[in-house]
Amino acid sequence: MLTTPPRTFVSVPFFFFFLLFLSLPLSSFSQSNSVYNSFLKCFSDKTKSPQSQITDNVFSQTNPAFSSVLRAYIRNARFNTSSTLKPTIIITPRSESHVSAAVTCSKTLNFLLKIRSGGHDYDGLSYISDKPFFILDMSNIRDVSVDIASNSAWISAGATLGEVYYRIWEKSRVHGFPAGVCPTVGVGGHLSGGGYGNMVRKFGLSVDYVEDAKIVDVNGRVLDRKAMGEDLFWAITGGGGGSYGVVLGYKVKLVPVPSVVTVFRVEQYMDSGAVDMVHKWQSVGPKTDPNLFMRMLIQPVTRKKVKTVRASVVALFLGRADEVVALLSKEFPELGLKKENCSEMTWFQSALWWDNRLNATQVDPKVFLDRNLDTSSFGKRKSDYVATAIPKKGIESLFKKMIELGKIGLVFNPYGGKMAEVAVNAKPFPHRNKLFKIQYSVNWKENSAEIEKGYLNQAKVLYSFMTGFVSKNPRSSYFNYRDVDIGVNDHGANSYKEGEVYGRKYFGENFDRLVKIKTAVDPGNFFRNEQSIPTLKNEKGMLLPEPGKARRWSRVGGATVVATVVLHVF
Numbered sequence: 093m094l095t096t097p098p099r100t101f102v103s104v105p106f107f108f109f110f111l112l113f114l115s116l117p118l119s120s121f122s123q124s125n126s127v128y129n130s131f132l133k134c135f136s137d138k139t140k141s142p143q144s145q146i147t148d149n150v151f152s153q154t155n156p157a158f159s160s161v162l163r164a165y166i167r168n169a170r171f172n173t174s175s176t177l178k179p180t181i182i183i184t185p186r187s188e189s190h191v192s193a194a195v196t197c198s199k200t201l202n203f204l205l206k207i208r209s210g211g212h213d214y215d216g217l218s219y220i221s222d223k224p225f226f227i228l229d230m231s232n233i234r235d236v237s238v239d240i241a242s243n244s245a246w247i248s249a250g251a252t253l254g255e256v257y258y259r260i261w262e263k264s265r266v267h268g269f270p271a272g273v274c275p276t277v278g279v280g281g282h283l284s285g286g287g288y289g290n291m292v293r294k295f296g297l298s299v300d301y302v303e304d305a306k307i308v309d310v311n312g313r314v315l316d317r318k319a320m321g322e323d324l325f326w327a328i329t330g331g332g333g334g335s336y337g338v339v340l341g342y343k344v345k346l347v348p349v350p351s352v353v354t355v356f357r358v359e360q361y362m363d364s365g366a367v368d369m370v371h372k373w374q375s376v377g378p379k380t381d382p383n384l385f386m387r388m389l390i391q392p393v394t395r396k397k398v399k400t401v402r403a404s405v406v407a408l409f410l411g412r413a414d415e416v417v418a419l420l421s422k423e424f425p426e427l428g429l430k431k432e433n434c435s436e437m438t439w440f441q442s443a444l445w446w447d448n449r450l451n452a453t454q455v456d457p458k459v460f461l462d463r464n465l466d467t468s469s470f471g472k473r474k475s476d477y478v479a480t481a482i483p484k485k486g487i488e489s490l491f492k493k494m495i496e497l498g499k500i501g502l503v504f505n506p507y508g509g510k511m512a513e514v515a516v517n518a519k520p521f522p523h524r525n526k527l528f529k530i531q532y533s534v535n536w537k538e539n540s541a542e543i544e545k546g547y548l549n550q551a552k553v554l555y556s557f558m559t560g561f562v563s564k565n566p567r568s569s570y571f572n573y574r575d576v577d578i579g580v581n582d583h584g585a586n587s588y589k590e591g592e593v594y595g596r597k598y599f600g601e602n603f604d605r606l607v608k609i610k611t612a613v614d615p616g617n618f619f620r621n622e623q624s625i626p627t628l629k630n631e632k633g634m635l636l637p638e639p640g641k642a643r644r645w646s647r648v649g650g651a652t653v654v655a656t657v658v659l660h661v662f
Contacts, residue, residue, distance in 0.1 A: 125152065125154070127152075127180055127181065127201065127203075128150070128152035128154075128180075128181060130201060131150065131181055131197050131198075131201060131226075132146070132147070132150055134193070134196070134197035134200060134201070135183075135190075135193045135194065135197050138189070138192065138193035138196055138197065138312075139187075139193045146190075149183060149184045149185060149186060149190065149232075150181060150182075150183055150184075151181065151182040151183075151184070152180075152181055153178060153180065153181075158182065160466070161182050161184065161229065162178065162182060162219070163465075163466045164211075164229075164231070164465040164466050165208055165209075165210060165211030165219070165229065165231060165278075165465070166211055166216070166219060166466075166468055167210070167211045167212050167276075167468050168214060168215075168216055168468055168471055169468040169469055169470045169471075169539070170216070170470050170471070170472075171216035171219065171220045172468065173539075176220060177220065177221060177222060177223075177225075179206070179219070179225050179226055179227040180203065180225065180226060181203075181226045181227075182226070182229055183226060183227070183228050183229065184229045184231065184232050185228065185230070185232065185233060186233065187233075188306070188308070188314050188340060191228070191230075191233070191308045191338050191340060192308050192313070192314060193312070194226075194228050194338075195228075195308055195310065195312050195337075195338060195618075196311075196312040198226050198228075199310070199618055203224060203225060203226050204221055204223055204224065204225040204620070205225065205226050205227075205228055205618070205619070206218050206219055206220075206221060206226070206227050206228065206334075206621065207227075207228045207230065207280075207333070207334045207338055207619075208227055208228065208230065208231075209231070209249050209250055209278025209279060209281045209282075210231075210252055210278020210279075210280075210281060210282070211278065212274065212276070212277045212278065212281065212282075213281060213572075213574045214471070214472070214473040214573055214574050214575070215574045215575060215576045217574055217621045217622055217623060218281065218334070218621070221621075228338065229250075230248075230249045230250035230278070230280055230338075231278070231463075232250060233248045233249060233250040233340065233341070234248050234252075234255065235247075235248045235251065235341075236248065236251050236255055236256055236259040237259075238259050238260055238262070238263045238346075240263045240264050240267060240346075243267070243345055243346045244303065244343060244344065244346060245259070245260070245269070245343070245346060246341060246342070246343050247279050247283075247341055247342050247343075247344060248279070248340065248341040249278070249279055249280030249333075249338075249339050249340055249341050249342075250279070250280065251278070251279045251341075252275060252276050252277060252278060252279065252460075252463060253271050253272055253274065253275050253277045253279065253282065254275025254276060254443075254447075254459075254460030254462075255275075255461060256269060256271065256279065257269070257440060257443050257460055258440075258458070258460040258461055260346065260440070261440040261457055265438055265439075265440070266348060266349055266350070266351055267346045267347070267348065267349065268291070268346065268347055268348075268349040268439045268440075269298070269301070269344060269346055269347065270288070270289050270291040270292060270294070270295040270296065270297070270298055270300075270301065270347055271283070271287050271288075271289045271298045272287050272289045272298075273289055273290055273443070273446040273447065274447070275443070275447055276463055276464050279341075279342070280333060280339050280341075281572070282298065283298050283299055283302065283329070283339075283342050283344075284299075284328050284329070284330075284331075284332050284333030284334075284339050285330070285332050285333075285571045285572035286298075286329075286331075286519065286520065286521035286570075286571060286572060287299070288505075290385045290387070290408040291347070291349075291385065291408070291410070292385065292505070292507070292509075292510070292511060293378075293382045293383075293384070293385050293506065293507065293508055293509030293510060293511065294382045294383055294385075294410060294509060294510060295347050295510055296510040296511055296513075296514055296524075297330070297511075297521060298344070299329040299330045299519050299521070300514065300518075300519065301344050301345040301346075301347065302329050302342050302343070302344055303317075303343045303344065303345055304316060304317045304342070304343035305317055305320075305325060305328060305329070305340075305341065305342045305343065306339070306340040306341055307320055307324070307328060307333070307336070307338065307339050307340060308337050308338040308340060309336075309337045309613060309614075310337065310613065310614045310616070310618050310619065314340070323605075323608075323609045323612070324336060324337075324609060324613055326519065326520065326605075327605075327606055327609045327610075329519050329520070330519035330520035330521040330571075331519075331571075331599065331602070331606045331609075331625070332571060332624070332625070334619055334621060334624060335606075335610055335614070335619055335620070335621075335624040335625040336609065336610060336613050336614060336619060336625075337613070337619060338619075349410060349439040350411060350439070351438065352411075352412060352436050352437070352438070353408060353409060353410050353436070353437065353438070353439050354407075354408075354409040354411060354412060354413045354415075354416050354434050355406075355407065355408055355409075355434070355435050355437065355445050355446070356405075356406075356407050356409075356413075356416075356429065356433045356434045356435065357405065357406050357407070357433070358404065358405045358427055358428065358429055358433055359402055359403070359404045359405075360402070360403050360404075360428075361395060361400050361401065361402050361403075362400045362401040362402075362403075363400065365426065365428075366401060366402065366403040366491070367484065367487050367488055367491065368426050368484075369403055369405070369426045369427060370388060370390065370403050370487050370504075371481075371482075371483075371484045371487050372424060372426045372427075373386065373388050373405070373424070373427075373504070373506075374478075374481040374482065374527060374528070375481060376420075376423050376424045377504070377506035377508075377528065378506040378507050378508035378509075378527045378528055379508050380419070380420075380423055380424075380508075381419060382508070382509030383410040383411055384407065384408075384409045384410075384416060385407060385408050385409075385506065386406070386407040386506060387405070387406045387407065387503060387504065387505055387506075388403065388404070388405055388502075388503070388504035388506075389402075389403070389404040389405075389406060389501065389502075389503055389504075390402075390403050390404075390490075390491075390494065390501060390502040390503075390504070391404075391494075391501040392494045392495050392497070392498055392499065392500075399495045399498075400495065401491040401494055401495060405427060406446075408442055408446070410439075413431050413435075413436055414431065416429070416434065417429055417431050417434065435452075435453075437453050440457065441453055443460070444457075444459070444460070469536070469537055470535065470536045470537065470538070470539070470544060470547075471533070471534060471535040471536070472532075472533075472534050472547060472548055472551045473531060473532060473533055473551075473573050473575065474531070474532040474551055474555050474569075474573070474577065475529060475530060475531055475532065475569045475570040475573040475575065476529070476530040476532075476555070476558060476562040476563065476567070476568070476569070477523050477526040477528075477530070477562060477563040477568040477569075477570075478526060478527050478528050478529075478530060478561065478563065479525075479526050479527060479562075479563050480527070481527065482561045486560075486561055490557070490561075493554065493557050494554065497550045497553060497554060498550070499534050499536070499547060499550055500532060500533070500534045500547075500550040500551055500554050501532075501533050501534065502530055502531065502532060502533070502554075503531040503533060504528050504529070504530055505528055505529045505530075505531070506527070507523075507524065507525075507526055507527060507528055507529070508527070511524045511525075512524060512525060516600070516602075517601070517602055517605075520599050520602045520605075520606055521571070521599075521602075522568075522600035522602050523568055523570070523600075526563065526568075529570055530558070530562065531570075531573060532554060532555060534547050534551055552577065555577075566596045566597050566600070567597060568597055568598075568600070569594075569597045569598055570598070571598040571599070574623060576622060576623065578594050578597050579593035579594035579597070579623070580594070580622040580623060581594075581620075581622060581623065581626060582622065585617065585620045585621075585622075586617045586620065586626050586627055586629065587626060588607070588626045588627075588628065591607075591624075591625065591626035592626075594623050595607070595625065595626075598623075603625075606625045607626060607627070607628060608628070609625075610625040610626065610627050611627040611628040611629065614627070615627055615629065617629075
């Protein structure tokens, strides 16, 4: 029998495992109480609230409600899997002071902060990350205050478009707001990214009607338009909000709408005029009466056991049915529009109709207050812009390609009208002079890696096929249709070179100004995601040449030297 304790030792594998344990972020373990407690104390101190009063707004991974809060605004099921990295903490603020504290405390703990309003960013950049992170979920900051006397409204970032439309409808039948057709989209992301809707040809973008805003900056300060200055105000009206701070809300100007509007949908197939209809649409949709918005949907379908393509025109006309029928009988006879295809209703009812509620005149308006939480399908979106009409042979080849691929569909959204009247640098959104925008769209229900790979490949193949028909130098994309395929910033999340790849596709020459603003307001690059605006500092903290300045690169002793000298110190 041993009379002394046996000698203990640590095996090499166990030793390295122990070191790995110490090096891993706390979010890798179920017990992340240390981070949570530190955050909770900081949050309580900053808000001057007892911890017992704020635990319902700060969720750790061990909280029983954590999963439901996380899933509530995940709108793409691709990013709701067991292998998806989960946030260490979710914060659901209910006041400006909560947001300010969340920013300050996340910064103190050196955690990445993802900002989510409605969760409709197609590639999930507001709620996923490959690094430890927190989510700031703005869904509780949702007030909508409509003032008909001043034709304005203050809209909180966490409100949905459906809630905005309902609150306007409560006060007036002849006022509206030019924003998107999906009622569950969050205001914060939609407006800050240059949102649009089916009145885009009449009124332009949503941000063209923003009069004021509030934002929490990197230092936790709450700033309105006057306090933030015109540069930052310009940036958050089309250049995204999450690169510069946390947008709390916007004051917007309402627009007049007729007491009666008209909606219609007309379909044609490949063997019965669809090619001619799509080809002619390109010269009518962007050039007709600005009161008319005609969206074109192109989808591969099976009809009578034969694979074909269906083209559908879905439209809103700010006027009576007789007027739009007479207009299109002259301008667009290929459409074959008849009065029986049309439905007259109020503008608010048309918003319900566009949400696929075909009995819109009988639907309870309060349905737009339903946020449809924790509902998502699998999907992928991409985007393009067209500056020159696609020739008829190009349309024919496109249809054949879509039949070959089998699932991926296209949406053509016409510009022209008011869009063409506004300068491309009036807001960060630079695509106003294009004929139309293309959205590539594919959805599926099966939770299978192999099936997902096939559908994602369809999107990439069709996107590649369209190269010769769309904008060039650079090939442009729409910021609110986030698409990580066009580039990401994963080199310390602050590589100007990597950021410029996607930045110029989204913002064109406006990217240069956005970079300067970002550098001025968030030089440490606290507010960031995979496609955020980089600063003029590289990952080593060194200043880069200002965008647009000539650069000379030379090799000296095996090192790359930049000839441009920047004297500014941030």
